[in-house]
Amino acid sequence: MSPRNLTAPTFARTRLGSGPGLLLAHGAGSSLAGTYGPVLEALAARNTVVGIDYPGSGETPRSTTPLSVDDLADQLVAAADAEGVDRFAVSGYSLGGPVAIRAATRHPERVTALVLTAAFPHRDNRLALASSIQSKIAATGDRELLAEFQLMVALGTQALESMPAEQLQQTLGYVAAGTVDGSAEQTDLVGQVDVRDDLAGVTVPTLVISTTDDRLVSSALHRRLAETIPGAQLAEIATGHLPMLERTEEWLQLMTDFLDKHPA
Structure with a gap:
């Protein structure tokens, strides 16, 4: 069944x-x-x-x-x-x-x-570390800090470094606004799933x-x-x-x- x-x-x-x-x-x-x-x-x-x-x-x-x-x-x-x-x-x-x-x-x-x-x-070691950090930041409720970390690790090198400062700040605001309440629990699962x-x-x-x-x-x-x-x-x-x-x-x-x- x-x-x-x-x-x-x-x-x-x-x-x-x-x-x-x-x-x-x-x-x-x-x-x-x-x-x-x-x-x-x-x-x-x-x-x-x-x-x-x-x-x-x-x-x-x-x-x-x-x-x-x-x-x-x-x-x-x-x-x-x-x-x-x-x-x-x-x-x-x-x-x-x-x-x-x-x-x-x-x-x-x-x-x-x-x-x-x-x-x-x-998870490999990098993903274990990143998911642990992200989960801890998410648990604080600091959406701006979480957005900074997410963009640092998630954007490709070319995409990140080609952004003018104003666009980077706008993108950070967009990512912070889209942060979900369950981010910590979901990210915890990333570090555990196999x-x-x-x-x-x-x-x-x-x-x-x-x-x-x-x-x-x-x-x-x-x-x-x-x-x-x-x-x-x-x-x-x-x-x-x-x-x-x-x-x-x-x-x-x-x-x-x-x-x-x-x-x-």
């Missing part, structure tokens, strides 16, 4: 568009709109898009207990159930990558393809999109996904951890080309 039968949808969800099913799993400290906003309309023009907001993001209440990747994966599938979407590809960004992978292994009869961007199977044992069991077509100037989630972790998931394809974008800001059209094109070849 599929675990989906045991899960009622409780997270805020979004449905857009029509066509083959596509579920979206966002990154830590973000939201569905924060991660996928720049490409949502284009994805919905070709797919029935269903996404959730993790606890403390969007309209989903903050959790009083630690988050688990199983719960996030099951809630993503429960959202599809609630919207009447039976089979679907799953796109996961950063923390959403492990969520997508776990959805594929817990609900193999439902998932038809995976797109994993800037994702990781487990889906290495899931990878060999992923049996659907998979695209791993590596952000090659990523100083938060290293390209070595991206490649580990591509090398371990059977038959996975690897594509590279010369960007930091934020392709939706730095290389929006290139990121969208990689996703849509792959999804067109592997419709749900």
Whole structure:
């Protein structure tokens, strides 16, 4: 029996568009709109898009207990159930990558393809340190300091250093305003999640999109996904951890080309 039968949808969800099913799993400290906003309309023009907001993001209440990747994966599938979407590809960004992978292994009869961007199977030392620092800053409620740290580690070198001072301050303000209440809990999960044992069991077509100037989630972790998931394809974008800001059209094109070849 599929675990989906045991899960009622409780997270805020979004449905857009029509066509083959596509579920979206966002990154830590973000939201569905924060991660996928720049490409949502284009994805919905070709797919029935269903996404959730993790606890403390969007309209989903903050959790009083630690988050688990199983719960996030099951809630993503429960959202599809609630919207009447039976089979679907799953796109996961950063923390959403492990969520997508776990959805594929817990609900193999439902998932038809995976797109994993800037994702990781487990933390390495750099990601462990960065997630610990980010979680501690988030717990203080200092949104400006959190935004400074996030931009320092998440923007690619070219994108960061090419910003005039005024634009950098504007971007810091934008990032600070978009900080979610559940950032600390979501970032804590980044430092704990480990889906290495899931990878060999992923049996659907998979695209791993590596952000090659990523100083938060290293390209070595991206490649580990591509090398371990059977038959996975690897594509590279010369960007930091934020392709939706730095290389929006290139990121969208990689996703849509792959999804067109592997419709749900």
